[in-house]
Amino acid sequence: xxxxxxxxxxxxxxxxxxxLHTQRGMIETPCFMPVGTQGTVKSILPSQLSDSGARIILAxxxxxxxxxxxxxxxxxxxxxxxxxxxxxxLTDSGGYQFFSLALLRKITDEGxxxxxxxxxxxxxxxxxxxxDIQMTLGSDIMMPLDECVAYPVSHRQAQNAVKRTVQWARxxxxxxxxxxxxxxxxxxxxxLFAIVQGAGYKELRAExxxxxxxxxxxxxxxxxxxVGEPKEVMYEVMGLTSxxxxxxxxxxxxxxxxxxxxLEGIASGVDMFDCVIPTRYGRNGSAFTSLGKIVIRNAAYxxxxxxxxxxxxxxxxxxxxxxxxxxxxxxxxxxxMHLLSLHNIHFYLDMMRRAxxxxxxxxxxxxxxxxxGKYRRxxx
RNA sequence: GGGGUCGUAGUGUAGUCUGGUUUAACACGUCGCCCUGUCACGGCGAAGAUCGCGAGUUCAAAUCUCGUCGACCCCG
Numbered sequence: 095x096x097x098x099x100x101x102x103x104x105x106x107x108x109x110x111x112x113x114l115h116t117q118r119g120m121i122e123t124p125c126f127m128p129v130g131t132q133g134t135v136k137s138i139l140p141s142q143l144s145d146s147g148a149r150i151i152l153a154x155x156x157x158x159x160x161x162x163x164x165x166x167x168x169x170x171x172x173x174x175x176x177x178x179x180x181x182x183x184l185t186d187s188g189g190y191q192f193f194s195l196a197l198l199r200k201i202t203d204e205g206x207x208x209x210x211x212x213x214x215x216x217x218x219x220x221x222x223x224x225x226d227i228q229m230t231l232g233s234d235i236m237m238p239l240d241e242c243v244a245y246p247v248s249h250r251q252a253q254n255a256v257k258r259t260v261q262w263a264r265x266x267x268x269x270x271x272x273x274x275x276x277x278x279x280x281x282x283x284x285x286l287f288a289i290v291q292g293a294g295y296k297e298l299r300a301e302x303x304x305x306x307x308x309x310x311x312x313x314x315x316x317x318x319x320x321v322g323e324p325k326e327v328m329y330e331v332m333g334l335t336s337x338x339x340x341x342x343x344x345x346x347x348x349x350x351x352x353x354x355x356x357l358e359g360i361a362s363g364v365d366m367f368d369c370v371i372p373t374r375y376g377r378n379g380s381a382f383t384s385l386g387k388i389v390i391r392n393a394a395y396x397x398x399x400x401x402x403x404x405x406x407x408x409x410x411x412x413x414x415x416x417x418x419x420x421x422x423x424x425x426x427x428x429x430x431m432h433l434l435s436l437h438n439i440h441f442y443l444d445m446m447r448r449a450x451x452x453x454x455x456x457x458x459x460x461x462x463x464x465x466x467g468k469y470r471r472x473x474x
Numbered sequence: 475g476g477g478g479u480c481g482u483a484g485u486g487u488a489g490u491c492u493g494g495u496u497u498a499a500c501a502c503g504u505c506g507c508c509c510u511g512u513c514a515c516g517g518c519g520a521a522g523a524u525c526g527c528g529a530g531u532u533c534a535a536a537u538c539u540c541g542u543c544g545a546c547c548c549c550g
Contacts, residue, residue, distance in 0.1 A: 129511080129512065131511095131512050131513095132512085132513095136512080136515090137515090152511075154511080154512085157512090157513085184511095186511050187511085188511095189511075190511045190512095191511085191512090191513085193511090194511095194512085194513090195513070211513050212513075237511075240511095242511080289511085315511080317511065318511095319510085319511090320510045320511090321510090328510095346511090347511095348510095348511040349510055349511040350510055350511090351510045352510065355510070368510095368511060369510055369511085370509085370510070370511085370512045371509075371510055373512080374509060374510090374512065374516085375509070377515050377516080378508090378509070378515075378516065378517090379515095380508090380509080389506085389507080389508095391505090391506090392505085392506075393504085393505065393506095423515095424503095424504095426515075428515070430515090431515055
């Protein structure tokens, strides 16, 4: 079955409009996937996510494996049941966690040996195990274990990471096919994507993309991006990598990013994005508005009774003033974090909705220029 | 009237006995910046006090002495 359908291509950029079909529903692309690492998009209700236009969310196999553990999720009837999100879920493998929690891990060709950041228990996970975990979760889109490297990194190290990432992707694919054939839960199996690594080295990115394409996956992700490199490098890498990927498969830029980064990604032909920024910024008091980012704790908002973003129709903007939101943050009230996260999620999803509309009308560049023109003026 | 305790940034305290290593420390608050496949309602930074006031001792006083003002407590 075809899982991705390309609907339109933009005229002046590489942007594309598509449909991503999963066992739990169709997702229009380009799309943004809110991040719910531990089985919750922090502080946001599932109903609020769907009301905001979220069609697919992220969860993290590594985190859920450690806590609450697979037995609990199995008994709960799978991750979707457990967290009460009936829509599609993409699970990240944990490759990034082995990168960001580097103190605790040792990577070999066989797999990753690591100590749990939760209780210090020692574990060893092979790529096959990570596929099994995601199968048990009932993931709709699975990511294989990969090796993400920091920036800057030597060519040699980046090359080793690419070799390992490709090998692991191959092994994940074999395991995935085996599991799908013997699945006993009655559900159609999910999909398996692959992850392109290669740091800032163009030939490594090309080599990695070619090798993964050769194996064949349901979609292709770009990883190892936004790990400390300058923005120009990131844009260059994602532009190049995107152009090397098959046109008839979804392209996923992992972990990116700020609104301007996402628009750049769309122009490069990326179909899927995820990022913790809307929720993390929301919890830490920053809000995105059509006129740029604002830090709600700033004294400038003490008596500012306008909504966060006058151009926004979200619950937060329809009901609360900047002055009140500032008050909530200054008093440490949890409602502040919730309302800002909710707004930021809405802002991101609305931006995606408008981007898709612009592509369908053949004018992504115009939309982007207009959006960024306002956005760069600053939220105050 | 007698005795006592205490006055240090916006707030609460440390330092005072044993004067110098204090350009006075800490917490909260205030102000600002940061956050990109989330371990973390998190991280970083800045401003803010002539140590109640005055005199004295001393090379040197938030620190010792005296006076004074203020707050509180106890006894009559």
